[in-house]
Amino acid sequence: MEQSPDKNILVTADGIPLKTSLARAQRRSKFVAFMMVFPLLFFIMIGFIVPIVDMLFLSIDNSIVNRILPNTVESLKNWDPYANELPDEAVYASMVDDIKKAKKAREHTKIGTRLNYESSGFASLFRKAGRKVQKIDKPPYKEALIKTDKRWADIYTWQVIKQNSSDLTDGYYLAAFDFTRKFTNGKVEPLPEKDSIYIKLFFRTLLLSTLITFLTFVIGFPVSYMLANVPTRISNILIIFVLLPFWTSLLVRTTSWIALLQQEGVINDFLILIGIISEDGRLAMIHNATGTVIAMTHILLPFMILPLFSVMKTIPKSYLRAAISLGAHPWVAFWRIYFPNTGPGIGAGSILVFILAIGYYITPALVGGSSGTFISNRIAYHISNSLNWGLGSSIGVILLVIVLFLFILYDRIIGIKNMKLG
Amino acid sequence: MGNTNNSEAYVSFQNVQKTYDGESFVIKNLNLDAERGEFITMLGPSGSGKTTCLLMLAGFETATYGEIILDGTSINNVPPHKRNIGMVFQNYALFPHLTVNENLAFPLQVRKVEKYEIEKKVRNALEMVQLGEYGSRRPMQLSGGQQQRVAVARALVFEPKIVLMDEPLGALDKQLREQMQYEIKELHEKLEVTVVYVTHDQSEALTMSNRIAVFDDGIIQQLAPPNVLYESPENAFVAQFIGENNTLSGKVIAINKEICTVEVGENETLRALAVNIEGIGSDTMISLRPERVVVNPENGSYPNIVSAEVIELIYLGDHIRSRMKVCGHDDFIVKIPNSAHHAQLKPGNTVKVGWLAEDARALDAPA
Numbered sequence: 085m086e087q088s089p090d091k092n093i094l095v096t097a098d099g100i101p102l103k104t105s106l107a108r109a110q111r112r113s114k115f116v117a118f119m120m121v122f123p124l125l126f127f128i129m130i131g132f133i134v135p136i137v138d139m140l141f142l143s144i145d146n147s148i149v150n151r152i153l154p155n156t157v158e159s160l161k162n163w164d165p166y167a168n169e170l171p172d173e174a175v176y177a178s179m180v181d182d183i184k185k186a187k188k189a190r191e192h193t194k195i196g197t198r199l200n201y202e203s204s205g206f207a208s209l210f211r212k213a214g215r216k217v218q219k220i221d222k223p224p225y226k227e228a229l230i231k232t233d234k235r236w237a238d239i240y241t242w243q244v245i246k247q248n249s250s251d252l253t254d255g256y257y258l259a260a261f262d263f264t265r266k267f268t269n270g271k272v273e274p275l276p277e278k279d280s281i282y283i284k285l286f287f288r289t290l291l292l293s294t295l296i297t298f299l300t301f302v303i304g305f306p307v308s309y310m311l312a313n314v315p316t317r318i319s320n321i322l323i324i325f326v327l328l329p330f331w332t333s334l335l336v337r338t339t340s341w342i343a344l345l346q347q348e349g350v351i352n353d354f355l356i357l358i359g360i361i362s363e364d365g366r367l368a369m370i371h372n373a374t375g376t377v378i379a380m381t382h383i384l385l386p387f388m389i390l391p392l393f394s395v396m397k398t399i400p401k402s403y404l405r406a407a408i409s410l411g412a413h414p415w416v417a418f419w420r421i422y423f424p425n426t427g428p429g430i431g432a433g434s435i436l437v438f439i440l441a442i443g444y445y446i447t448p449a450l451v452g453g454s455s456g457t458f459i460s461n462r463i464a465y466h467i468s469n470s471l472n473w474g475l476g477s478s479i480g481v482i483l484l485v486i487v488l489f490l491f492i493l494y495d496r497i498i499g500i501k502n503m504k505l506g
Numbered sequence: 507m508g509n510t511n512n513s514e515a516y517v518s519f520q521n522v523q524k525t526y527d528g529e530s531f532v533i534k535n536l537n538l539d540a541e542r543g544e545f546i547t548m549l550g551p552s553g554s555g556k557t558t559c560l561l562m563l564a565g566f567e568t569a570t571y572g573e574i575i576l577d578g579t580s581i582n583n584v585p586p587h588k589r590n591i592g593m594v595f596q597n598y599a600l601f602p603h604l605t606v607n608e609n610l611a612f613p614l615q616v617r618k619v620e621k622y623e624i625e626k627k628v629r630n631a632l633e634m635v636q637l638g639e640y641g642s643r644r645p646m647q648l649s650g651g652q653q654q655r656v657a658v659a660r661a662l663v664f665e666p667k668i669v670l671m672d673e674p675l676g677a678l679d680k681q682l683r684e685q686m687q688y689e690i691k692e693l694h695e696k697l698e699v700t701v702v703y704v705t706h707d708q709s710e711a712l713t714m715s716n717r718i719a720v721f722d723d724g725i726i727q728q729l730a731p732p733n734v735l736y737e738s739p740e741n742a743f744v745a746q747f748i749g750e751n752n753t754l755s756g757k758v759i760a761i762n763k764e765i766c767t768v769e770v771g772e773n774e775t776l777r778a779l780a781v782n783i784e785g786i787g788s789d790t791m792i793s794l795r796p797e798r799v800v801v802n803p804e805n806g807s808y809p810n811i812v813s814a815e816v817i818e819l820i821y822l823g824d825h826i827r828s829r830m831k832v833c834g835h836d837d838f839i840v841k842i843p844n845s846a847h848h849a850q851l852k853p854g855n856t857v858k859v860g861w862l863a864e865d866a867r868a869l870d871a872p873a
């Protein structure tokens with residue numbers, strides 16, 4: 085390495101600038117490093133990023149109306165949905181034309197299904213129209229279409245179509261927050277109490293997840309402390325018992341709770357046997373919130389114990405001894421010296437358990453009954469039963485936002501760098 | 507609280523025995539008295555039970571048998587947090603989530619000292635260890651030597667009866683270690699606090715202590731001031747453990763008052779101080795410091811003069827270290843001072859070496 089006299093930049097012996105040589109030398113190792121993470125990166129892209137982006141898109145996508153009924157959407161542009169007048173002949177003509185084309189492409193039921201989420205009845209309306217529209221071949225289309233079904237003469241029908249004619253919609257999010265946009269006047273209003281379910285479910289999910297996190301902490305902390313303070317030979321064996329649940333199917337673990345907790349189950353029988361409750365006073369501990377909390381606390385416990393254990397393992401025993409030798413009562417020493425040093429483990433364990441709990445659905449579905457289901461159960465319902473993927477996605481996005489928000493809040497208050505996962 | 511002891515010993519182990527597993531003694535029989543203000547060091551190889559002794563004194567381990575007296579009171583049944591003993595741990599055990607100030611304030615807070623008093627004492631303690639400006643830092647933000655000083659300050663800030671230090675300098679590099687030895691010693695002299703210090707480093711023990719208890723095999727092999735320990739070891743273990751030492755093993759053939767005659771190797775007889783021998787005919791080990799050996803002495807000037815073959819020479823600046831073969835032992839070390847007219851040796855030379863009978867100590871022969 086020598087100094088080139090004129091430019092004052094460092095060069096190697098063969099005169100290439102030092103920075104260039106360094107970059108060249110590092111290129112190979114960078115490439116190797118990239119190739120090593122590539123399979124995982126690829127997997128994450130396919131399995132994680134793409135679905136999330138897709139979900140974000142699905143939750144606001146409403147292009148189906150515009151795609152299947154393009155002429156109708158175009159002609160409805162000049163129609164005022166709140167003027168209490170039916171659309172004119174041109175709109176009906178476009179609708180007939182659109183339905184004919186959709187029928188040919190076998191898509192008229194799709195639009196019916198889509199609009200049925202907004203207002204029930206649309207599925208049958210479009211199925212019927214699809215059957216009869218072929219016979220309509222000359223004007224007046226308005227009368228002809230109305231003849232197939234009286235609902236075509238209802239302003240409400242057209243208000244629904246008009247409101248859903250833009251490519252993007254906030255309708256799913258409104259629904260996920262128990263709001264609705266009235267078709268008759270376009271105003272956003274809360275749903276009546278009896279129809280509101282999502283906000284209640286969100287709150288229940290957050291509340292029960294918090295409770296579960298707290299319970300895993302209360303149960304897991306002493307266990308971790310014990311594990312961290314027995315000789316390694318023993319703790320290695322005991323840690324297997326903590327991990328044992330991972331080797332058993334989640335379904336088996338959940339259903340075994342049913343056997344234990346149900347009204348004719350082991351625990352109720354035992355309580356009657358020792359006379360704490362009477363035969364008619366059998367406790368309802370399953371198929372309600374209690375069941376969800378008990379089963380999930382059990383299932384998520386290892387996720388609290390492991391980070392706590394790994395943090396406690398690194399806290400030297402001499403801290404407690406030092407504190408005691410300095411005159412602190414053992415309890416004071418524990419509370420003021422030991423406990424604060426377990427913070428990173430508590431943080432990691434809590435956030436792990438909480439985030440897992442908030443998105444859990446198998447266990448609540450099996451043991452939650454009606455009062456112990458989580459918001460994820462609604463997502464599952466919309467994805468696999470009602471097939472309203474838009475609403476399912478919007479709930480999913482809200483859940484994701486809540487988790488990210490809590491994560492950021494955690495970072496602000498405690499700091500992610502203070503978290504120790506293992 | 508227990509019986510009062512009228513002897514002047516401030517800390518006293520009386521017939522203390524300790525076993526962890528019920529099968530073997532870690533401490534066989536410990537009797538040790540330390541005076542108020544004394545700096546007493548437990549020195550011994552790793553595993554010899556030094557830490558166990560400190561832990562019993564601090565109250566974290568209980569003596570299986572025997573009694574530990576502090577300031578005239580038996581403390582066997584006093585819980586550790588009420589013993590008022592300061593302790594410096596090898597890894598310092600500074601509380602990482604507290605600042606230096608808070609670390610120092612901790613022992614005062616748990617003693618319910620007034621707030622302004624705490625501030626004053628903490629400030630004084632920090633200045634005492636020359637860390638006045640570092641009070642608001644976290645321990646992690648300090649160097650090893652600074653952490654060490656904080657640990658010492660914390661063990662002193664509440665004015666404990668005694669301070670225990672378990673290999674406190676073990677984690678420091680050589681230079682820092684020597685500086686800290688000096689500083690701790692100075693603090694001890696200034697504060698007149700009683701210190702029980704544990705180390706396996708003999709030079710550290712020699713530098714710092716008033717008295718040293720050499721530990722091995724669960725008992726104290728010798729308890730003496732540094733110079734006595736070095737110059738008059740009472741048994742083979744102490745002689746070997748403290749300082750550099752030549753050993754010549756042989757058989758006692760005659761004893762004349764303090765001087766005995768020992769047959770070493772082939773018909774060579776040496777005269778040595780009879781320190782720890784059983785009698786005529788017993789095996790013995792003569793211990794001789796390398797610096798007490800003279801090369802090429804005048805004939806008849808020393809009672810012990812033998813011929814030696816130079817095997818190896820190492821130039822060390824202030825002196826030359828020479829390994830020689832003497833009386834069949836080829837690990838005999840002689841230190842030749844680098845003076846103007848010192849003997850010029852070469853490997854392979856045969857020379858005469860001599861020493862006084864008083865410098866050679868006939869000790870027990872280790873098994």
Ligand SMILES: Nc1ncnc2c1ncn2[C@@H]1O[C@H](COP(=O)(O)OP(=O)(O)O)[C@@H](O)[C@H]1O
Pocket residue numbers: 526527532550551552553554555556557558559
């Ligand atoms: N908590 C313990 N349980 C069982 N054996 C122990 C324990 N602590 C120390 N020992 C044993 O006691 C002996 C002395 O240990 P220690 O006092 O730590 O020695 P030192 O400090 O001199 O190195 C060692 O053999 C060690 O294995």
Ligand SMILES: [Mg+2]
Pocket residue numbers: 556557558
């Ligand atoms: Mg030790």
